[in-house]
Amino acid sequence: MADKITSIKRMEIPKEKIRQDNLQEVLDALADNKDAMLETIRFFSLLHKEGNLAMINAMVAYQETIMGNVSYEFNRAENGTIIKNLFLLLDLLGMLNLSGVDQLSNRLTRQRMVEDKTYPDVEKVGIFDLMKALKDPEVNRVISILLLSLKGVGKNKDDKK
């Protein structure tokens, strides 16, 4: 004789066990992504050496605000210090193949006939490979802010010419 029942006594899992499991999960992930993790560490130590890691940290913590500020700055149309700094930072790290970007913009102008040439391969820019390595969405998001500034960068380059 079994009557209908609905109550469930949940399994008590000791805190220690949960900790263990979580730790194991992290270790597994690390081991599975060894190369990517090493890349990441190299990337961060580089940032650290240049003194920019703290800035990124801060950006992670205040991303919403920064995003607003960045946009505000951008909107003032004068290419303010932030853009310049980011530009310097990225250039410094030597990870961006900026020539590809401005070629793209220069070549394909409306006035010209479309030539039968392939587009420069923007995907190969070094930083994107690193991006892949950065699985943490928060960090990724900050890096994206940097990326956004690229547009400003593009303009900078144009101006120089």
Added chain:
Amino acid sequence: MGKQIEIMIDGQQYMADEEQTVIQVILEKNLDIPHICYHEGLGAIETCDTCAVSINGEIHRACGTYVREGMNVLTNSSEVKEAQFKAMDTILEHHELYCTVCDNNNGDCEIHNTVRMMGMEHQLKPFEPKPYETDNGFFYRYEPDQCILCGRCVEVCQTVEVNETLSIDWELDQPRVIWDDNVPIDQSSCVSCGQCVTVCPCNALMENTMLGEAGYLTDIKPGILRSMIETTKNVETGFGPLFAVSDSEAKMRQDRIKKTKTVCTYCGVGCSFNVFTKGREILKVEPELESPANGISSCIKGKFGWGHINSEERLTRPLIREGDSFREADWDEALTYVARRFKEIADQNGPDSLGFIASSKATNEESYLLQKFARQVIGTNNIDNCSRYCQAPATKGLFRTVGYGGDAGSMEDIASADLVILVGSNTAESHPVLASKIKRSHKLFGQKLIVADLRKHEMGQRADLYIHPEPGTDLVWLSAVTKYIIDQGWHDQEFLETKVNGFHEYLASLSEFTLEAAEEVTGISKETMIKTAEMIHESKKTCICWAMGVTQHQIGSDTSTAISNLLLITGNYGKPGTGGYPLRGHNNVQGASDFGSMPSYFAGYQKISDQEIAAKFEEAWGTKIPTEKGLDNHKMVEAIHKGSLKAMYVTGEDMGIVDSHISYVTKAFKKLEFFVVQDMFLTDTAQYADVVLPASPSLEKEGTFTNTERRIQRLYQALPPLGESKPDWEIYKALANELGFNWDYSSPADIMEEAASLTPMFAGVRYDRLEGFESLMWPVAEDGRDTPLLYTEEFHFEDGKAKLYPLEYTHHYQTTEEYDFHANNGRILEHFHEGNMTYHTEGIEKKVPNSWIEMSKEAADELRIEEGAKVRLKNKAGETTGRIHISDEVTGKELYLPLNDNGKSAVNYLTNNTVDKDTDTPAYKEVAVKLEVLKEKGDSPLPLFNYRRGHRNPQPGVEVGRKWQREDYAFPGNEVKKNG
């Protein structure tokens, strides 16, 4: 296929088919051409003008022009470019490019890609917002500011889904897409099929689940978003750098957004999709052109109904009954316990004291494994699946007459028939995507439609001829029509002579089915029956589809047989566009039976009583298998009451609510010595269990499903199992091994390999032949050839000939003076069945929070009650209460009770133990009740934002002509000419 002709494109010579348009040829040859409104699944819409090409010196739309011999096409001249740019300018006037912060920028935004491809840098006309608010529906939102008025959404809604909700109001000062006669999405007739969202080339229509989720930068507060959009525009030197950034960001999205092919877990249409996930979140479900059963189509459940996957109510650990509650246990403990009890009971009372129920929601591989478990590990044929509840009678009818228990052809055949007859099927709600195919053929291609149903539902309203039979009398009118056809000499004599046995005997059996007698029994006029016969006679190709309105009767098998007889008499088998189609309910109802979860068959309908076959399985499995037929699920419940069945293992089936006569079934559960239930949720049934094993749903496992067309399709794993839940096949494997068998399948592919090797019907079914959107329709020969259309060569009997099966009409279900209302029941569009999966999706729950009782105006007037009245329905089996919705779909004293609900109105409190005499399928559709009014009126049970309250707005399509007539419109091609 039309004539092959030669044309020139940019100085190169190409072969083309006369029936192709210029754009089709250009795309087929992999040449580049901008095209925003053209979509392969929709054809030419001609709204965007971006596909301008020069044809023999004049600018035309490539999508709207058919190729002709010697045509000279230029896609690259400066004139052409100028016209294309002008067209694009107009589009961008309606669409702001802020790709990096747009949720649609996933590498497949068609505007983004086209602008990029054209190498367009600047736009001459500035973006102009429209004076309309965003419309946020429950499932998707419309952003007028981003809408480029391409009209794809309108085209799909009017001609593919054929729900006829959308149109563009071209005469407005600022044209826009409107729902019905311009009401908000949620107050319209929109059935939330999501197809407009699927085909929208940009972010004007987006799934809510995508918003703020897809991009790295899209989850931002509106104010900041606005300023970022400004930023994007301010610092821009042109679109080039913007695209460099946004393309890179789109690439980054790919890194965290996973796209997995899956097959719908709901109905038997078997739609396949790509599901986009981010972590455990389901961002969107996207049907693809190459989806074999559905193309770009879907319904509300497949597109949006995935709330069950991450529901908090999911079971994540095995449960073991202890006193008056369940205790969560680990797998080891649960499996050991189950194995020990199964063994004890089998040892004590014999293997036949155990019974097994496979799930029609689980995969083919899982059906195969559970029947193997029952037969090999336990040693009993007491194995069945839920097709008993709905589909066994149809299968029986086909076995008797044509030999294979499946649809005669594919849905393409149904779509291409001259005449479609629907019997007892509310197709538009139960098999929505199939219904759309019929509606499309009917609306656009002159297909004729006859609907026989108690309710004049959407299909009935659209039909050329609607037939209302007395409940349960379909056999009679079908036979009378058949007799009339023979009497007129309209039967297909050659077909009958060469391909069919038993004509004379059958003819003799028809003698009692005169039109007069039939009119008397069915209430259908002679004229209507004659009209039906004439329509069949006038059509070269007829398909008949039927569903539970036929099968869930005491004579369900006989009625199914009568349908097949009629098709044989008129020669409607074995040719494209013909055949009998029992519409399977659950996603894998077909597969669950195909793969052996039946008391008298192994996989592929191989008889257990056949010694040779039994020997084959005994050798493969290394055990003795009993040759006696096992118990079907109705008999299992009976056997529990009798005391001979002691233990049951029910998987993925809420028998305690879906079986007829609930109280009889639940009383049986209580009597079981040991009861194991395997499910995602603690269902009603599970609440009676001794052990509940947590199973994983379709998105969390691999396997194959077989749809109503006999089409086998693969699903891939999109997510890891939630918590400690496991795919059913892994649970079966673990249990078998616990009981000392050495099952070493490492994946469902191994299981399929074994099943295929033992089953001639699936000989050539292999995973590598089913990759991605590939599919196979059984029978599949060893070399991989499949069979979309059955019986082209011969019927599935020894001598290759079909059999006419004589029938008589003995039974007549009727309401009585005391029980004077007929309580018809069935599914509704939004919920699947009783709703234990779909209720977990918030939008669905809001649109249809509860069930109702549909009543005719006539009956309501007689009872002096109004919308929202509360009533009690009662008969000898039980009682239920509910609120009235007055509807003109039902007539007289026929009520309709939707199946969805987990509360009191469960119609199965009213069903009793009567079953189809041939298959034991419960006669769910034969319920007479008496009605007691509890309250005369009240709040309507139907929410205000339910599509049933909307008013469709049928249109032929986008009606681009109205756009061309606008003062402010000029074809860019002409402008270029003028300037040049």
